[in-house]
Amino acid sequence: MIRLGQRIAAREATCFTVARSCASARHALWRRVTACVMVGVMYFAPAVFLADEVAHAAPIVDPGAPVGDVTVNVNGGDGSFTNTNGQILGQNSLTVNLPNQTVDPSAATFGTLNGGSAFDLSAQAISNSGAWVLPGTAVTVTTTQGLTNAGTITVNDLTIDGALANQAGATVQANDAFTLTGTGASTNAGTVEATNTLNITGASYDNSNGSTLAGNSSSPAGSGNLDLNLTGDLTNAGGTLNVYAGGNLTVNAPITYAQGVTGYSVINQDQGFKAFFGSTWAEIIATDVGGGFTADGLVTLTGDGVIDGGYFAGARGVSATGGITTVRAPTTTPVQLGEHLGLTTWWWR
Structure with missing residues (x-):
């Protein structure tokens, strides 16, 4: 009986131990599975939430905006x-x-x-x-x-909205078109040029001692057009406004002044047969320079034109709605005659 009781007790202890081991194994597996699930949730949840927010949030960049x-x-x-x-x-x-x-x-x-x-x-x-x-x-x-x-501006196609002050020796060069707009007064004492079209709009434009050029020898025929639309006057004292390549020069301004400035040159006679016999002389010549409006095509003024030592010249003609008044035509005048020297000077007089 004692041995039988010991065997029964041993079997029950064994069963208990096995059951306990099985239970422990089941709990360990469950803990591992739970841990894996939690890690997955923690790892993937932010991405899922972010994707959801991005899908429902307003776009940062408008898909319809220009790229x-x-x-x-x-x-x-x-x-x-x-x-x-x-x-x-x-x-x-x-x-x-x-x-x-x-x-x-x-x-x-x-x-x-x-x-x-x-x-x-x-x-x-x-x-x-x-x-x-x-x-x-x-x-x-x-x-x-x-x-x-005060320097150089080089560009292909240029529009300036505002007044321009182009100083002496400075250059604005457009290899295609140049447009100057605005309500201010612009000045040019340097060079303003465009290979093709040149348009100037403003209160006034003073081109004194400057050059405003449209077109050149390489421009397509008829492309070099110069248009000036001013509420005030266009002044060109000693400057030049030239249009090449068969283009036209059109000025819409109340008064357009073509003013030449006096330039001096000296002619010397101190060589040759007469000079060999002692006859030498010199002459100083005063000549009106600049103040010209020229075009390979038409020169058209919608207001009055005033010539004061300058000129208007168009290969296809010049017209002015208000007429052209000549105050002083371009002239060349001797300023001073030098003395005739030499014993034989009277032979040549």
């Missing part, structure tokens, strides 16, 4: 825009607004600005002191206080 258009706005004062050794580029277009600054585009701090097909620059004032080479695209420059150029 490659860049706009830069800097509202600070002078010096707040610095792009030294930098590049600001737009694949399609670039717009830069600097409403409270005076900038020098030829300075190193301006850097490189370029738009693939268009570049718009707006500033309070622009003062170019060096070589400003603009992109070979359509460029629009807008200023509230005007653009002053």
Whole structure:
């Protein structure tokens, strides 16, 4: 009986141990499965939540917006825009607004600005002191206080919205078209030229001692047209407005002044047969220079024309709605005669 009781007790203990081991194994497996599930939830839940939010959130970039258009706005004062050794580029277009600054585009701090097909620059004032080479695209420059150029501006297609002050020796050169618009008064004592068309609109335009040119020898026939539309007067004292390539020159202004300025030249007779016998002389000649309006095509004035030592000349004619008044025609006048020297001077008189 004792041995039988021991066997029964041993079997029950064995069963209990096995049952306990099985239960422990089941609990360990459950814990491992639960841990794996929690890790998966913690790892993938943020991505799922983010995807859900992105799917339901408003887009950061408008899908309908043009691609490659860049706009830069800097509202600070002078010096707040610095792009030294930098590049600001737009694949399609670039717009830069600097409403409270005076900038020098030829300075190193301006850097490189370029738009693939268009570049718009707006500033309070622009003062170019060096070589400003603009992109070979359509460029629009807008200023509230005007653009002053003491250097060179080279561009393909240029529009300036604002007054222009092109100083002596300075050049604005457009390899295609140049348009100057605005309500201010513009001056040119240097060179303003466009290979094809040139249009100027404003209060007045003073081309004294300057050259305004449309077209050249390489321009397509008939492409070099120069149009000036002014609410005030057009002055051209000693300057030239020329149109080439068969183009026309049209001036819409109340009064157009063609004013020559006096230039001097000296003619010397100090060589040759007469001079050998002692007859020498000199003459100073005063000649009206500049003040001319010329075109390979027509010269048309919708107001009055005034000739004061200058001239209007069109290969296909000149017309003026208000007529042309000649105050003084271009002249060449001797100023001084030198003394005839030599013992035999009287032979030649």
